[in-house]
Amino acid sequence: STNTATSHDIQATLKKIYRELQALAHCTGIYTCLFITCGHIYDTHAATWFGMDNIMDFWEDWMKLSPDYIIKQLELWACNEEKTCDSLKNMQKQAKNRLDSGFSSITKHLCQGKAVHLRFANFKQIKYKFGIDYEGWPDGIPFSSPYKIQTIDEIHHLWDAIRDNSFQWLKMTSSQHHEYHKQVDTRHNAGETVGVPHQGCSDKGKRCKAVNNEDTPQASKKACRGQAQMTPKSWEDHHNIR
Helix, strand or coil: CCHHHHHHHHHHHHHHHHHHHHHHHHHHCCCCEEEECCCCCCCCCCCEEEECCCCHHHHHHHCCCCHHHHHHHHHHHHHCCHHHHHHHHHHHHHHHHHHHHHHHHHHCCCCCCCCCCCCHHHHHHHHHHHCEEEECCCCCCCCCCHHHCCCHHHHHHHHHHHHCCCCEEEECCHHHHHHHHHHHHHHHHCCCCCCCCCCCCCCCCCCCCCCCCCCCHHHHHHHHCCCCCCCCHHHHHHHCCC
């Protein structure tokens, strides 16, 4: 069956289950909560939860966990089980490769043959220096590396936008780039911290410890485990685009 038919079947079945649970609670006074998540990266049914009366207060008041947090963790757990884990990783990899390819195509003539590497954390510097912008990034999803997106629904929406060309890299016109320069410079001169190229730091030339790049699957894996480390300031300063 198609994804649409499957989604309709899930919704119809869950409605029956909800009605049965509500009827049972009315007759017996039981408390019931139910968490549902999809089991495959291509599933279109969003993860959701259902609770009788004030049963969800138990999770928030006693367990100090919101239902939305629980369902997100359940979805993440499901995507890391068996074949679904590979599907999530493949979707992240495909999205990152397509983003890198499109970015490389639009920037390859800007640095006399030298590659301009896509770094999401430094994109404001890239936009400021090279006049590269984008459009069509899905609403509600932070502009970041696909490897940092850890929910099935979000990575699926991003991949759809990339695949159907809703998302595109753009070269700003001279007037747009000039106007952006003026806006950033005005904010910077007013003392506001903005994403413009930084000056060299005092420890320039000293050896720095290597750290994982945020745009790699290794870094994302550490972040998921709660072991992500802060990037040393010296590394950031040395590697900002100038």
